[in-house]
Amino acid sequence: MSAAVIADCVLATFDSLPAKRKPRQRDDGAREWVPLSGIVLSKGIIPSSFSIASSNSLSIF
Numbered sequence: 001m002s003a004a005v006i007a008d009c010v011l012a013t014f015d016s017l018p019a020k021r022k023p024r025q026r027d028d029g030a031r032e033w034v035p036l037s038g039i040v041l042s043k044g045i046i047p048s049s050f051s052i053a054s055s056n057s058l059s060i061f
Contacts, residue, residue, distance in 0.1 A: 001042055010038030013049035 014022075014036060023032035039051045 001045065001047060005047060006038075006040050009040050009047040009049050010036070013038065 023034050025031050037053050038049055040047045041050045042048070
């Protein structure tokens, strides 16, 4: 499994979170940035996000 597949899995899970769990857009139009990490489990070739964490939140799936 490639790093790109793992990153896509984590980012897809992050994208599915509600807006209140994500960085905001500031009044001047700039977007906030936060660190993001994820734990991905794989059975065979199908990855699944188990947990993702940012400086805003921790979500376990």
